[in-house]
Amino acid sequence: MEVKNPTVKEILRKYRRIEAISHAENLLYWDMDTYMPKNGAEYRGDALAELDALSQELVLDPGFVNLVRRAEGEDLNDYEKGIVRVLKRDIEYYEKLPPDFLAEMARAATLGFQAWREAKEKADFKIFQPHLERWVEIQRKLAEYLGYEEHPYDALLDRYHEGLRYKNVKDVFSELVPFASKFLRKVLDSGAYVPRHGLEDAEYCREDMESLNRKVLTVFGADWESFRMDVSTHPFTDGVGKGDVRITTWYHGRDFRRSLLATVHEWGHAVYESVMLDEFAYTPLHTGVSFVLHESQSRFWENHIGRSRAFVESFYEEFRRAVPALFNYTPDDVYLYFNLVRPELLRVEADEVTYILHIALRYELEVAMLDGELPVSELPQAWNEKMEDYLGVVPPDDARGVLQDVHWSSHSFGYFPTYALGTVLSAQIRSAMERDLGPLEELVRERSYGPVRKWLAEKVHRFGSTFQPDVIIRRVTGENLSPEHFISYAEERYGKIYGLK
């Protein structure tokens, strides 16, 4: 990337301070979920609030804002345009939202999170209900402040994927949901349906599992001088800074695919972060990337590589060293175990086909709440009805139902769809990659991950936020976001496994 325009150069000079705060925040968050002593939480929260406020002041600094506005009118190359576009989005976000409202939202999120946690522990939606009512109001206000053309949901979706609209989401899900429902039905009726797999109970020793995860990432190409893997309650990725990208994973002592596939999933995010930080450190272009694009990367590695037959077969010996019970299972068994299609109560335990239905349910309910069509008091009932309808299972309590996810306590509405859209996009990206590199399974079988990483870096990662995400999607895949590739990939893989074709 080369920045030549003097105004943009000056913008980047000032941006270094914002970047430094963001680097510090990245580490403060990482530490909070990995090594921070428990009693450091309150002070940490206060410091993060101060740093947020400071960062916001620097973004809204009149000198800075003027530079960005001025640059907009100048003759810019793609990178420079990208920088100005991303910063303008940040500036407008803060300009549109009154400080009082931002503070109110932060407070509601904190209280909402606490109430949600208690409600979930006690499996009692009533504890959470008033907070969710408040949160729905705040989401409506947020949409009004941010502005939209057709539907308030548009304003919220746009935060996670610039340009994403309610109608796009509806279009995609109107194809996905019937497919997934019908497909699940077929699996259940196939005679090959597996309600529980023996390997789900197979134990492992934490050290061996960690070695396996490290071995897999090393084969994928992890550079351990620029990368770390630690442990946290929920796996996540943190692009802390240039030359410093970190993932976390988890260990439960049994059911080794949970740890392995979480590791592979986060690795997908990490590769993306690494390339962007190498290309765009000290610029806003490595930040604010579409959640859909980011999730497409993690899902690509998790589903198209980690759950593939070639991956299972090529790592089978390593798996056996980590999980003694594998002695009794063939690679075929493991492949099935990695790809069980099954109606689950919990989203985080769902396979990639039924996952679509979990997300559809959530996005439909949040839109209904936003529209005022669904009173929050009726949410648990609506949840359970949709679970019955889509997945044929009904939660025995709200903890395993409507209260299972944290998102409605403190994240904006519009987040959930990005999970499913990322999954869909990962299949489109795979198709595009195979047009250039040939069958992915062959590369995976040969442990030839260099070309895969190189292709992703050149086609996707190296743009960062230079272009709007839909532009990047079209450049990579030659088409708009669309569910066809995902559907044919799923029919092919799971059809074979369950003898549907």
Add this chain to the structure above:
Amino acid sequence: MEVKNPTVKEILRKYRRIEAISHAENLLYWDMDTYMPKNGAEYRGDALAELDALSQELVLDPGFVNLVRRAEGEDLNDYEKGIVRVLKRDIEYYEKLPPDFLAEMARAATLGFQAWREAKEKADFKIFQPHLERWVEIQRKLAEYLGYEEHPYDALLDRYHEGLRYKNVKDVFSELVPFASKFLRKVLDSGAYVPRHGLEDAEYCREDMESLNRKVLTVFGADWESFRMDVSTHPFTDGVGKGDVRITTWYHGRDFRRSLLATVHEWGHAVYESVMLDEFAYTPLHTGVSFVLHESQSRFWENHIGRSRAFVESFYEEFRRAVPALFNYTPDDVYLYFNLVRPELLRVEADEVTYILHIALRYELEVAMLDGELPVSELPQAWNEKMEDYLGVVPPDDARGVLQDVHWSSHSFGYFPTYALGTVLSAQIRSAMERDLGPLEELVRERSYGPVRKWLAEKVHRFGSTFQPDVIIRRVTGENLSPEHFISYAEERYGKIYGLK
């Protein structure tokens, strides 16, 4: 602590932002020495430089400076006075030093550090010499900018212990050096001198040693929900934030007192930080504490507890579980091993008696360079002569001589004396404690560390930087900093060990 004055309240409100940056910096430094991937170093350094600059701007913000100046003229309680005093020191530091000079100093420190590291690796002083010459000039300029009444060294010492002057240092060392030299001579001639102890070669397994360290700290009263222990190249303590104080230690696989006593030493710093952060979070009173006072706390735990006969005897069984070879050694043997007096080439390997001589040599040489009496080119020779004179040993090369310490590459002159003065003060504090609590050995033997921590918290820690350090020293000990207690403690302990009385 209660702050009532409205001006000081307003100061503290603004100070929260400075505190948040400092919290972030604490964690960034901790991470740099513990978990940061190697390739993250350059970016980390850039971010820290930006945050330093930002913090400096906030300190020098005219609105903030005016509040501090205004508060000075108001009727304040002790805490409020302390807050204003500490902030005024910070403001004046930045006001006195031109930004260009600060940048020059930072650059010289970075280059000097790199040159020092290379010179040490190659054991070639010539590589470092021009950088040290530059550093001496910078130290002179620094002293001029900061201002002093009698001697430029005063200005530098004052940074590390407010009010400390060259003449105080000279006074103390004029008693310490003859004592330590004479005492070392007596030990060497005693017939009980031990040139090498068998336990120095006794191996341990890292996990067992870590368990021992954790056990000892738990008995000392460590609250692991507010405290961590990790590993780094050199042990250090980082008061990251309220409820979050961290030490690091090291493991060499043999010579277990090195790991144990480093852990105990850092624990002393950590207890101090913990109490201050509990009392003074969000105020400047938990920062900028005298290095002498801080070191007195680490030395108190390391020498007066960790090297005591009662400690060795009361933990002997735990030691044996960590170090198999202890099977062949009695508690008496271990006590001797913890208290070997021996002329060493390296400061960091010195016992507490000869340590005085290592420090004396350094402070005398840095004053001579500052005064221009000693040209840098002649430093290695001067170093070796003083080593011969004070300790009777001469380094075989500069790596183990004049290049052994990092300080002259990037720390201000005036730092070294605080190590010895802290050691001296720890003996005074012990005497004061024993007047209140009775013999320390008895408390240690009973593992009764609660009263020890409570006493230190009430008498020393809970003041933070409220008063000038010498005021705190007088409040605690009833006298000024003075070497008498240290001398009689050393004569007593080592006299017995070596049969000198």
